[in-house]
Amino acid sequence: MSLRIVRLANFVTPVSGGLRTALHHLGAGYLAAGHRPVLVVPGPQHRDEETDQGRVITLPGRRVPGMGGYRVLLDRPALADLLSVLRPDRLEVSDRTTLRWTGGWAGRHGVPAAMVSHESLDGVLRAWGLGESAARRTADRLNRGTARDYSAVICTTAWAAAEFHRIGARNVVRAPLGVDLERCHPRQRNAAARNHYARPGEVLLVLCSRLSTEKRPERALDAVAELRRRGVPAVLVVAGEGPLRARMEARVRAERLPVRLVGHIGSADALAALLASADAVLAPGPIETFGLAALEALACGTPVVVSASSALPQIVGDAGQTAADTGPGFADAVQRLLAGTESDRRHRARARAEQYGWDRAVAGFLAAHRIPQHVQGVMA
Template sequence: MRIVRLANFVTVHTGGLRTALRQLGRGYEAAGHEAVLVIPGRRYSDKMTKQGRVITLPSAPLPRTGGYRVLAGRRELIKLLDGLEPDRIEVSDRTTLRWTGDWARRRGVRSMMVSHETLAGLLGVWGMPKRDALADAFNRRTAEAFDTIVCTTSFAAEEFRRIGAPNLVEVPLGVDLKLFHPGKMDVAVRARYARPDELLLVYCSRLSAAKRPELAVDTVAALRNGKVPAVLVMAGDGTRRTALAYRGARLPVRFAGHISERPAVAALLASADVVLSPGPVETFGLTTLEAMACGTPVVVNEQSALPEVVGDGGVAVQGTADAFAAAVSKLMERPRVERREAARTQAEKYGWPKSVGGFLRAHEAAPAPATSPASALIRPAVPSPTYLNGVPAPRRMNNPGREAGVDEAGAARYA
């Protein structure tokens, strides 16, 4: 079946959402389904990738968001969706794309919304009063609009349980256990940032208010005040970059910027002594799981969902610099082999195949029957929409299970 996935707030930089979208798409394709991802970008593009077909629609950036874009043209997106004729839609944005649940219902298409954040938590970060009441009202409308609501942790699901959403499903995300592995530890990478007698801490996430990166800087200050020779590498970029540079001006804080290559991220995480995840509203924390897969223990904010994920692979504490510094020291008291094995063992409980299976069950989509070698060369065609002045023209397209024919252009695209 054709699973069309819609996502907003996806940047060109690799992040947790982009990683999840990529891995789920690959899993859907491997299971015999047809994955189509629609995201915003600078210009229109339509290409086949390992995660399936990826369509980028021209979208303007949102001011003061660090490069986020949204699919704002509802009319254009409706035309595209009508042309794609999905069997399922999967939406990774419960604000600007909530209307797509109603679109799907009117057309008899099953819909699923994936909650990648806690709305009540974000409203708290933004200082909104009566945040629970506002979140409940918004979440109630969201739950009514979609057939299924998927949350990746009990922490994220709690706000939907509070309103009694009957269509709630929990499915954890996963980690690439081959790419993120203790064997990725690189002596040269470590030496680039720290001396042999120094403690190397890493923060790897967006530099935005919701992630609380300033707590990582303050943790280094607390450790240094306690005569612990700690240094911090901040891998990522965002709106807080300048403020953090001022905050850490007198401290050994190195800004690595955005690291685009995933193997380089793995090498940095594997070469660290401890990875810090200070965000209070994290609903899963893929980077935290990737760090543990690399054998690196983590310190996380106990207000977030991460205590569910971390287990024995790290420590969850209050969101204060002193608490984080004490947790780092506590981890370093454990024998190196013991703490690294505990982190890796915890990460091995999460794998993308298991996560993909859970998402497909939530879609009520089973793996497709195996195809013969001859038929596997050609897949039902989904022609690119015709664009006139950047607007997709409506057209009918073939859909698996509805039409068996494949034109020559379609066969060439999928051969």
């Protein structure tokens, strides 16, 4: 039995990172399991194509000011009409804000629907400037509506699930994301990639992130400045785009920081080579619920320094270091990390990542959709 799994997502562009990666691998996994995945995303114009992750439909979406090219699906009648034509057997939604209404549509049409929690809602609200108590109250109100309107709320970590557990939601399902263990591999490490960014004896750090406020990318600049002040010959490569790029470039010039902002790296192999060739990867985002870029670094054999406020300490375990949310805090964690032997920290990184293959993630998401084992085809 083949099920049509329609997936809706906003904030996806050709240069976006973790969400786009997750959508691609989950869709490919559903397709391999014998289902018919359909992904609906916003874009500048209408497109409808068959891909290796199943059918992908792009609807015209409005550009969000100040968010580096992100678009959202705001035409509810057009999207509702498309859903009626597609007649999904399951609905999977990856936007907890502007697409929350689709849970009600699914309920009226008898379609089991799941909301995927890719972010901490109260964390996002705090990043947008709301006070802690107001953010919590607003998040709790919105999360109660989500839990009511969807058959399941899929959370990738216990950290992500916590804000639903605190309101007593009973339909929370845990399912991890994954990493491409073949493409992201220690063998991607090579001298040419490293020498392109760092001289002999320098400590090569990498930040792979969207350059937006909630990701706190400027904390990586704080960390490298502090390390240099301490006499550590650290250099930093920033891979990613976003609305903060111009401000970060101006600071790098003004302070003469040893930092290169290289933008979005379109080649998956080139990005893996950079991650594999670094001494450490920084993940300063305090509201990350999973951290795919950090997991890709681990799969490449490179340890990660992560924010103590995020879900990443659960993901990284003993394959990295947890840092206080300050520049000096990240500098401390980098120095603790480098105090160990290189072979040990690289072995720990790869071993940790091997617990998170995409096959496990796909099986977890299909189970969250309550698709019986005999329906899961090759995933059974």
